[in-house]
Amino acid sequence: MSTTAIPDLFGRVPAALFAPLSGALAPLYWAILARYYQYEFEREPVALVKPAAIELAEQLLQASPAWQGRHEELLSLEEAGAPPEAEHGLEEGAITRTMARRLVSRLEATGWFHFEYRSTLGQVLSFHPWAARVLDTLVRVARDEQPIFQGYAHSIAILLKPDTFASRPGVSLREAHRHTLELVRELKILNRNIHAFTQRLLEEVTTASGVLEEGLDRYRQAVMANYHRLKTVENLYRWRSDILLRLDAIEHDAGSIAAAARWYAEQLALDLAAATRQVEEDLRLMRMRFETLPEITDDIDARNARFSGVALRKLMYLLRQDRRTEGQLQYLVEKLARDEAPELEFDVYRCELLRDGFLYTPPTRRAKAAPQKLPMRRRALSEAQRRQLAERLRSPYARARIEEFVSELLGARQAGTMEELPLRDDEDFVRAIHLVGYGLDGRGRYRFRPAEAPAAHVRGGAYGVPGGRFERSGKKG
Structure with missing residues (x-):
């Protein structure tokens, strides 16, 4: 089965299946299909016989705003292939029933469903497999699920x-x-x-x-x-x-x-x-x-x-939109971005308000602070402080620290397995990774031998490391 081949849709479904949902009467056709789908798949298991199906379509027509006052116009859209006795001169109730029959007949002809005869019930509506799956998707899209x-x-x-x-x-x-x-x-x-x-x-x-x-x-x-x-x-x-x-x-x-x-x-x-x-x-x-x-x-x-960010800026703009300069500039920018700006006339006046006694104070430039050298304070460290600082500066994952850890773990033994390593937290996990890496290069005081099974892993909670064993190499540090 190739996943790159284009599937043959119309080798599975009729080519006219989507035609009713693409014309002027698409809302009416959709209402009928959606209602039939609900009766067939989402309600208690009761068979939908043909008279009841046509009656449902008639009820949907009567409730549809598109049908009100447009009987003759909509009937004319569906006259192709209609029976001659259903053309003209009918009362309003008969016209609605005639239109309902035509809509149901077209949906049946285009491959959405068929009426299957059962000896105990008569003609019962039954969706084709492809139609039921397509309708399921369309209903979920319409509901915005x-x-x-x-x-x-x-x-x-x-x-x-x-x-x-x-x-x-x-x-x-x-x-x-x-x-x-x-x-x-x-x-x-x-x-x-x-x-x-x-x-x-x-x-x-x-x-x-x-x-x-x-x-x-x-x-x-x-x-x-x-x-x-x-x-x-x-x-x-x-x-x-x-x-x-x-x-x-x-x-x-x-x-x-x-x-x-x-x-x-x-x-x-x-x-x-x-x-x-x-x-x-x-x-x-x-x-x-x-x-x-x-x-x-x-x-x-x-x-x-x-x-x-867009929602916040738009909200602030709309709430603060007024005759102030800021609001007017935002208004102009928005209109110009949409190419909707009106013809604007700007009048420019000379400012003559700054006279003696005006309270405006111009800003003054502050002197730039000159850089100053920080005084260095030298203080002798005690031996204990030096040891503590040196210990903190040493990497916990340096080769010497890892080799000390392996030596302590093995004790008097010559070899151990990865199952012995603690894997409680991130620190243990990173240390185990370094242990494997140092043990594979052959330059240290121990060697790591991976497990023969390529998928063997040692698990500890959420952590996993390669399976295997580590053993002393005989080298001296």
Whole structure:
């Protein structure tokens, strides 16, 4: 399965599927589809028979402002292919029912749904699979539903946990890959949304109340509600480090790769070699997405800060807009930026107000302070102070300090393992990293021997270091 090939949309859905949603009657068609979707998928399980479906369409027509007073005009837009008896000379109720039938018939003809005959109920409305999925997306867009970012990260971390992944490698990897793409997609959409909010604030909002409504109500709902939690309580970087560690372990687990490839081969109708390549590609793509997440979130942070600054400056400008020079200059700059400045006439007058007795005092230039040398005070240090200062100046991760630590840890033994190292905090973790680095170059009093398994790690809380053993080298310091 190639991820670079353009999918054939109209090989799956009818070419005329979106035609009803692109004309003058699009709001009416959308109202009918949305109502049918609610009855089919969001309410109690009751079959929607054809007479009830047409009656629902008729009710939506009667309640639609677009239908009021425009019966003949809208009927003429739908006359192509209509039955001859439904053309003219009907009462208002019959006209509404006729229009409702036409709208429902066109939606059926363009491939949104069909009426399936059932012996106990008659003709029952049934959405085509593609139409149900498209409608689900359109309904969520119309409702302006915002994604729960921490939900994506939580799901990915749960799916990649060792016990969950071991039981269903293929399913877990496929779902984690899907959630990863959705998380990155929604973060990028959020990035574009912030830019759109900023432009709208600059170009369209003209009142202080409009700034508050846009910045506090709409912006908070569309941007800050979920993103704020992702930056604080549900910090994305905490999930990111755990997920990257799990991806590293999975990539080096041949058994899990093979099990996932067998599931891929069965589910996606691929041969085993192609399925293995797809598994490796999904893992590689997930790793790349999580490694580049900081770039996306940094851009979002920058745009979010810019929106806050724009909102504050716009609000201050609108609240302070008056006949003072500052307010008038801001007004002119804004109008000139939009190329909306009127023709202005400026009158220039000579100032004749500065006479004797005027209370204005011109500013005086203060003398610049001359640089002064700081007196040096020399004080002899005691021996104890010297030792204490020398101890503080010594790097805790210098080679000599690390070798002393290894010597104390080994005692009388010749060798030890990485499991013996304390990994309680950042200081222990950094010391362990230096221990491995110094032990690999072969120039010190000990050597580090990595574990034979390439994916072997020693874990201590949130920290992980390579597995292996360290042993005395016989060199003298």
